[in-house]
Amino acid sequence: MMPELPEVETTLRGVRPHLEGRAVTHFTARQSRLRQPIPEDLATRLPGQPILSITRRAKYLIVAFSDGYCLIHLGMSGSLRIVSPDTPPKPHEHWDLALDSGQVLRYRDPRRFGLLLWATGDPAVHPLLAHLGPEPLSDRFSGTYLHRMAQTRKSAVKAFLMDGKVVVGVGNIYASESLFAAGISPTRAANRIALARYESLAQAVKSVLAAAIAQGGTTLRDFTASDGSPGYFRIALQVYGRAGDPCPRCGDAIQRKVIAQRATYYCPGCQH
DNA sequence: ACTGGCTCCTGAGGGC
DNA sequence: TGCCCTCAGGAGCCAG
Numbered sequence: 510m511m512p513e514l515p516e517v518e519t520t521l522r523g524v525r526p527h528l529e530g531r532a533v534t535h536f537t538a539r540q541s542r543l544r545q546p547i548p549e550d551l552a553t554r555l556p557g558q559p560i561l562s563i564t565r566r567a568k569y570l571i572v573a574f575s576d577g578y579c580l581i582h583l584g585m586s587g588s589l590r591i592v593s594p595d596t597p598p599k600p601h602e603h604w605d606l607a608l609d610s611g612q613v614l615r616y617r618d619p620r621r622f623g624l625l626l627w628a629t630g631d632p633a634v635h636p637l638l639a640h641l642g643p644e645p646l647s648d649r650f651s652g653t654y655l656h657r658m659a660q661t662r663k664s665a666v667k668a669f670l671m672d673g674k675v676v677v678g679v680g681n682i683y684a685s686e687s688l689f690a691a692g693i694s695p696t697r698a699a700n701r702i703a704l705a706r707y708e709s710l711a712q713a714v715k716s717v718l719a720a721a722i723a724q725g726g727t728t729l730r731d732f733t734a735s736d737g738s739p740g741y742f743r744i745a746l747q748v749y750g751r752a753g754d755p756c757p758r759c760g761d762a763i764q765r766k767v768i769a770q771r772a773t774y775y776c777p778g779c780q781h
Numbered sequence: 782a783c784t785g786g787c788t789c790c791t792g793a794g795g796g797c
Numbered sequence: 798t799g800c801c802c803t804c805a806g807g808a809g810c811c812a813g
Contacts, residue, residue: 512807544789544809568807585806586791601791620790622807637809664784673808681806770786772805 512583514645514678515718517568519725520589525563527591527612528572532559535607538625539598543618544584547604548627551579555606566632567641567677569624577629580637584622590615642676645714650676652708659699659707666702667695668769670710679714682749683721685774687713689748694780695773696766748774 512520533555541547548554561573570581570589583589592615594607599617604625606614616625628635642658643649655675662669669675670684679687688695690713693706702710747757751774752765761778 542789544807582807584790584808618790619792620806622789661782662784668784671807769784770806 512568512585512587513680513683513721514568515683515721515725517565517570517583517678518722520583521563521565521570524589524591524614527610528560528563528608528614530560531608531610532557533606534609536605537607538604540601540603540621543603543621543623543625544582545624545626547625551625551627554627555579560608566638567644567673568680569638571632573632577627578632580624580626580628580632580635581616582624584618584620584624586620587616587618587623590617640674642672642674645676645678645718650711650714652704652711655707655711656702656704659702662699664699665696665768666693666699666710667771667773669699670714671769671771676714678718681771681773682746683714683717685749686747687717689775689780690717692780694777695768695775697781748776750774 534557536552536555538547538551541549555574558574558576561575562571564571564573568582570583572579572581581589592613594611594613596613596615598605598615601619602615602617603621604616608614616623626637632638643654658675659666659669667684667688670679670687671681685695687710691706691710693702693710748763751763754763755761756763756776756779759776759778761776763774764777766773766775
């Protein structure tokens with residue numbers, strides 16, 4: 510399963526206790542070619558530096574140092590876990606950040622759609638972050654906000670909802686799930702949906718994501734687990750990946766349709 | 782301003 | 798059983 514926002518949040522909560530207050534002793538990249546190359550100077554820049562904090566914006570993790578920060582993205586197959594230094598790297602484990610605790614933060618990413626970048630200044634103005642929409646669990650994200658943003662958008666509401674400039678962290682799975690929960694057809698034009706229905710949708714996004722994060726928190730027992738699992742979890746999905754199955758609400762068959770190059774699942778009986 | 786298409790990469794899964 | 802082929806998927810980027 511690809512990391513969506515709940516998985517990134519769970520990763521953040523899992524690694525944070527191992528990182529904050531520690532200093533870097535060593536950085537190693539075995540494979541530098543991610544979506545962008547890993548900066549070559551990290552191995553000389555990072556050792557000796559205390560880690561001030563690790564935070565999240567959208568699906569990016571931000572590891573702050575006194576003179577800059579590392580920006581991490583898990584792409585669609587990335588994961589982080591804490592290992593002991595004598596753990597031999599397995600395939601696709603592309604980089605290690607060794608800590609003065611004696612532990613190692615290890616990154617695995619078979620498809621290499623992820624990122625590890627260095628930047629200075631305020632993360633909020635980083636080119637990859639500056640134009641992102643609000644966090645879905647923040648008060649800035651509401652039905653009123655969605656309705657206002659949608660007025661000039663004629664594309665399918667599902668594509669609209671997945672646009673990071675509208676709201677961050679709503680990936681392909683949770684877009685289908687949220688639209689089902691709100692009873693809105695994924696193909697409906699974004700500017701043809703009333704405010705009251707956007708209120709339902711915003712609430713659905715918040716509750717679906719919050720439930721997944723809560724599930725992650727309870728599922729994730731030990732971020733240093735040696736099985737390589739970073740704590741990804743199985744959320745009870747109502748429609749995603751269930752084409753042909755009966756709708757849990759009305760019993761009609763769940764449909765699959767490609768919208769904006771993405772697989773979309775919905776119930777034609779419940780969603781309009 | 783907005784939209785659709787392309788791109789990176791590899792594992793999974795379907796078909797035979 | 799096993800091989801081969803297709804395709805999914807986050808999100809930046811570009812062209813129209």
